[in-house]
Each structure stands twice: as C-alpha cells, then as structure tokens.
Amino acid sequence: MNYDDPDFLDPEARALEARLGALVPKGPSDEFADRLFAAMHAGEDPVAVSARQAAPRRAWWSGPLVPMASAAAIALFVALHPAGESRSLQTAALPQPPVEKPANALEESANVPALPHGMLARASLDQEVVNQDHEYVSADDDSAVYRKVSRFQMEKVRFVDPDTGTEVIVEVPCEQITLEKVDLY
Amino acid sequence: MLKNNPDSGNPGSDPWRQWYDENSTKLMMFARQQLRRPSDAEDVLHNAILKVWSARKRRAGGVAPTETPDPAEIYTAIRRTAIDLGRRETRRAAREEKVIELEDARGISYFDDPFDEAERNDEISKALRKLPVAQREVVALKIWGELTFAEIGQTLEISENTAASRYRYAMEGLRRILGKGRESYFKNLMVI
Numbered sequence: 483m484n485y486d487d488p489d490f491l492d493p494e495a496r497a498l499e500a501r502l503g504a505l506v507p508k509g510p511s512d513e514f515a516d517r518l519f520a521a522m523h524a525g526e527d528p529v530a531v532s533a534r535q536a537a538p539r540r541a542w543w544s545g546p547l548v549p550m551a552s553a554a555a556i557a558l559f560v561a562l563h564p565a566g567e568s569r570s571l572q573t574a575a576l577p578q579p580p581v582e583k584p585a586n587a588l589e590e591s592a593n594v595p596a597l598p599h600g601m602l603a604r605a606s607l608d609q610e611v612v613n614q615d616h617e618y619v620s621a622d623d624d625s626a627v628y629r630k631v632s633r634f635q636m637e638k639v640r641f642v643d644p645d646t647g648t649e650v651i652v653e654v655p656c657e658q659i660t661l662e663k664v665d666l667y
Numbered sequence: 668m669l670k671n672n673p674d675s676g677n678p679g680s681d682p683w684r685q686w687y688d689e690n691s692t693k694l695m696m697f698a699r700q701q702l703r704r705p706s707d708a709e710d711v712l713h714n715a716i717l718k719v720w721s722a723r724k725r726r727a728g729g730v731a732p733t734e735t736p737d738p739a740e741i742y743t744a745i746r747r748t749a750i751d752l753g754r755r756e757t758r759r760a761a762r763e764e765k766v767i768e769l770e771d772a773r774g775i776s777y778f779d780d781p782f783d784e785a786e787r788n789d790e791i792s793k794a795l796r797k798l799p800v801a802q803r804e805v806v807a808l809k810i811w812g813e814l815t816f817a818e819i820g821q822t823l824e825i826s827e828n829t830a831a832s833r834y835r836y837a838m839e840g841l842r843r844i845l846g847k848g849r850e851s852y853f854k855n856l857m858v859i
Contacts, residue, residue: 485816485831495838507696
C-alpha cells in the first residue's frame with residue numbers, strides 16, 4: 483500500500499490535513515540565524531558555543547564556589563609550606579617583601595586579581611565545562627521569569643608561591659550562575 | 668553550483684544560509700515537537716545544525732562544507748540532540764512544570780497567525796500538544812517537513828508502516844480533540 487497516496491486517509495482526515503498544511507509554522511527568533519552563522523564562521527564547537535552563548539565567561543573566583551576555591555588555595559598553601567615552616571593565614575596576609583618571580587610563571591596572570599591571602603599568584607590555564615543546568619525562577623514581584631543557568635566547570639589553574647617559586651597546577655571546581663529573562667510571548 | 672561557504676564571509680551566497688532560510692521554520696516546528704519550551708527548541712536546533720556542519724567540516728578535512736544536509740540527516744540530528752537534552756534535564760522537569768503550565772495557559776501557538784485566524788490556530792496548537800510526542804513528530808515531519816513515510820521512518824528509526832500508523836492515529840486524535848463537543852467543526856473544515 484502506498485501510504486503517501488491521499489486516499490490513505492478518509493475525507494475528514496484529508497480536510498484536517500489540508501487545514502494543518504495551510505498553517506505557517508513559526509520559525510526561530512530573529513537573532514537565531516545570526517548566532518548560528520557567527521558560530522559557523524568562527525568554526526566553533528557546538529557544545530562550547532552553546533555554553534558561551536548562555537553567558538559571558540566569568541572568572542571562577544567571582545562565582546559562588548569561592549569558598550571551595552579558597553579552601554583549595556589554603557590546602558595548597560599548607561602543601562607548599564610543610565609543618566614547621568608554615569605561617570598562619572594572619573601572618574600570610576601581612577605585606578610581604580617583594581620577591582623576584584620566576585620567568586614565565588606569571589605571564590598569563592597580569593590582569594588577574596590576587597588570591598585571598600596575597601601569598602600565591604595564579605593564572606588560569608584551561609577550563610572544561612562539566613555540566614550545565616538551568617531552572618526557572620520568578621522575580622520577587624512576579625513581574626518576570628528568569629532562566630537561571632548554572633554552569634559547572636573544572637578550571638585548571640597555575641599557582642606560584644612567590645617565596646619559593648614553586649609552581650603547582652590544580653584543577654578547581656567552579657560554578658557560574660547567570661540569569662536570562664524568559665520571553666513568555 | 669555552490670560557490671561559497673560559511674567561512675567565506677559572504678552570507679548572501681552561502682549555501683547553508685540559503686538552506687537555512689528555506690528550512691528553518693519546518694526544522695523549528697519539528698524541534699518544538701520534541702521540547703515544550705521554544706527557547707529549548709532553539710537551543711537544540713542550534714546545536715543540531717552545528718553538529719551536522721562540524722561533522723561535515725571534519726570529513727572535508729577542515730574545509731567548511733558547501734553541501735547542505737539532507738532532510739533525514741538534520742531531523743535525526745535534531746531528535747538526538749533533543750533526546751540528549753531531555754536525559755540531562757529530566758531531574759528539573761518538575762521544577763519547570765509550573766512555567767510550562769503558565770505558557771500553555773497563555774496558548775503559545777506553533778504558527779504565525781493572521782489576525783482573524785489566531786484563535787483557531789491556537790486551538791490547533793493546543794490540540795497538537797495533547798498528542799503523544801511520537802505522533803506529533805510524525806505529523807510535523809509529514810505536513811510541514813513534507814517527508815514521505817519512508818523518509819519519516821528513516822528519520823525516526825521506525826518502519827514506514829509504523830510511521831503511517833502513527834500519522835493516522837494522530838489525525839484521528841486531532842479530530843477527536845478538535846471536534847469535542849463541536850460536531851460542526853469538521854463540517855466547516857470540509858467547506859474551506
């Protein structure tokens with residue numbers, strides 16, 4: 483049987499089919515094509531592009547996982563300063579005499595603010611989006627609905643101890659949260 | 668026949684751009700059968716097109732492809748991307764439900780509505796949403812995608828018979844939903 487033959491359906495179904503066929507589906511939004519072809523021109527990976535579109539990149543230390551990052555920094559501090567030599571955080575926060583830094587160690591961190599405690603310099607080397615999730619939240623006055631995008635990523639960061647020149651690369655879990663207003667049409 | 672590509676910086680003669688302009692509404696319609704939120708459907712459509720484009724570019728040795736996708740290929744990519752998204756986001760489905768209900772109540776239409784047709788089109792959109800996804804996607808591919816049942820079967824990885832059956836069930840379902848309590852509805856349709 484040829485299912486594509488119009489006689490496959492009874493007259494009422496054919497009328498409905500014709501009615502549906504006369505409707506013009508809505509296409510993507512006006513900005514959609516621009517985004518898509520910009521991504522093609524840039525030759526970017528679909529997943530990376532999608533994540534980047536969700537929100538501009540923010541440094542991991544500005545996200546809500548700062549406590550985790552700080553804990554990682556503290557753990558690193560302890561690791562770099564074995565028992566007997568370690569300083570308290572209060573001591574570490576005091577101004578330290580200038581120390582000559584090893585060549586190339588900080589070239590990527592020129593515009594990066596100092597870590598808490600001022601004892602380590604660091605530079606972001608790489609980041610990998612682990613997971614992206616979102617939920618919908620309402621404004622306090624219910625005037626709008628927002629898409630709250632949470633992006634979890636592992637960021638590879640290079641720490642350099644200015645005292646010893648010791649360089650350590652660690653992976654730090656980060657979360658970036660952004661709000662996008664939802665158009666409810 | 669196709670001279671330029673997306674890397675050429677000349678979108679006017681970009682075959683992918685032409686392909687997009689000719690197909691974007693039907694692709695979006697299909698994506699919206701997979702996902703209830705238009706914004707999610709756009710995300711899926713974006714990623715699906717880029718995936719196909721990137722795969723072709725890799726096969727071409729890094730050169731931007733000029734050959735545009737065939738229907739089965741792009742619809743399959745949209746469907747798989749939507750399934751992946753669905754898997755990742757199942758856990759937040761309940762949280763979204765409230766927003767989706769709100770949108771459904773507002774009657775977000777699948778269609779561009781001429782003013783005098785808006786109400787009826789909205790009714791059809793709501794009726795379509797009440798069908799199972801498996802039937803909706805066949806309807807979208809058959810009516811707006813203009814695929815044959817054989818092509819639909821290939822796209823959805825089902826037999827041609829199954830595709831045709833789902834379509835017939837879908838039409839029956841739509842008639843039942845649209846005609847509920849209104850015997851005259853189909854009589855009106857018949858004289859259009």
